[in-house]
Amino acid sequence: MNGFNEKDGILHVDDIALPEVASSAGTPCYVYSASVIRDQYAALKGAMEIALPADRQPLLCYACKANSNLAVLSLLRSLGCGLEIISEGELVRGLKAGFDPAKIVSTGVGKQKSEIKACLEAGIHQFNVESLPELERINEVATKIGKTASVVFRLNPDVAGGGHDKISTGRSHDKFGLGAENVTKGFEAASTMENVTALGLSMHIGSQVFTVESFREAFDKLPALVESLREGGHEITRLDIGGGFPIVYDDEKLLDLDAYAAWVRDIIAPLNTEIIMEPGRYLVGNAGVLLTEVLYIKETDDRSFLVIDAAMNDLLRPALYDAFHGIEAVANRSNAATTYDVVGPVCESSDIFAEQRNLPTMAQGDLAVIRSAGAYGFSMASNYNTRPLPAEVLVDGSNHAIIRQRQSFDDILKSETIPDWLK
DSSP: OOSEEEETTEEEETTEEHHHHHHHHOSSEEEEEHHHHHHHHHHHHHHHHHHSOGGGOOEEEEEGGGOOOHHHHHHHHHHTOEEEESSHHHHHHHHHTTOOGGGEEEOOSOOOHHHHHHHHHHTOSEEEEOSHHHHHHHHHHHHHHTOOEEEEEEBOOOOOOSSSGGGBOOSTTSSSSBOHHHHHHHHHHHTTOTTEEEEEEEOOOBSSOOSTHHHHHHHTTHHHHHHHHHHTTOOOOEEEOOOOOOOOSSSOOOOOHHHHHHHIIIIIGGGOOEEEEOOOHHHHGGGEEEEEEEEEEEEOSSOEEEEESOOTTTOOHHHHHOOOOOEEESSOTTSOEEEEEEEOSSSSTTOEEEEEEEEEOOOTTOEEEESSOSSSSGGGOOOGGGOOOOEEEEEETTEEEEEEOOOOHHHHHTTOOOOGGGO
16 A cells, blocks of 8 residues: 555555654655655546546646655656746756746746746746736846747636635735736736737635635636637637645545536636646645654643654744644554644744644654645755754655755855954
């Protein structure tokens, strides 16, 4: 059985026992299952293949920000994925991982000149434009280097989405996208620019959208706007409908892929455009765990603290979003339950992964995993407290490899200098 499973009382990833990973890579470390990533991609692709004609299949552009390790990117590219990027650095990663630039889309509200130039020179598929000044900047850079930029305009549909206020992006007061009136102004402005070709619309309402009906509500905003723009003489040949599909952290309502595919078939496909989707967390979130070791069991008058060697700098989501992550013992999984606060070693009260969580009774040196850590885990990690970034490991059946070495203190300090006057 692939993915995360128990064998002989020990938690495994595919065929590899997690204590074996800890021995080779140390802790804390991120561990990813290639089989889970493949299964997630196949489920989404398969739902679309059932619902849509062969010549209307969407271009699935993986949201690089969720997990940008080169091995993970290479795996997704091998499955047929395109890439959605937010920065020039993610473009560099995507090209190094072998992505076809014609399958790369650039999003984000603050595109810099250097990023725009690099994307144009690489020949990416499109820019998802989020403001009228951005459109002017893209045209300026494209004109200067003699390129033509393909753009779509990101519509803000004023639809709430996202599993937390900080990851909702489709409301009118969010910084993302344009209202319908400004989308029309964008098309009109682009029609006067020699180095920009406006081709369509994009939309993304948030991340971890467990109110799944929000997708349909947002899609319903597109047909009238597409019709209005076409009546105004504008070409609409692409619709990027974003991502945001939820995964299981606790007890979330998951997306019914068949229902979602039916909404795409019934609302988007009749508009007769290329269809682009941007799944990120959905493909990798449940494919990863953060493997950690128990440092101490600290007892107080009213609490038992499980102090682990992973910290908020390794996995920020609980501190940033009050996010729930499942936590499991790697061995001795049938021990009697004890209620713990699971905390890290960083000197912050927010360095806590769970409060009053029932776990098998654990001891110093035991291993545990923090589940659903494949998305926005390592990619948001930092060197706070001068803690080295953890290693990353990819497991694929009976194979496993360290795909990022643990950072050393020399790695952290090598880019810093002391000015002469302080020596």
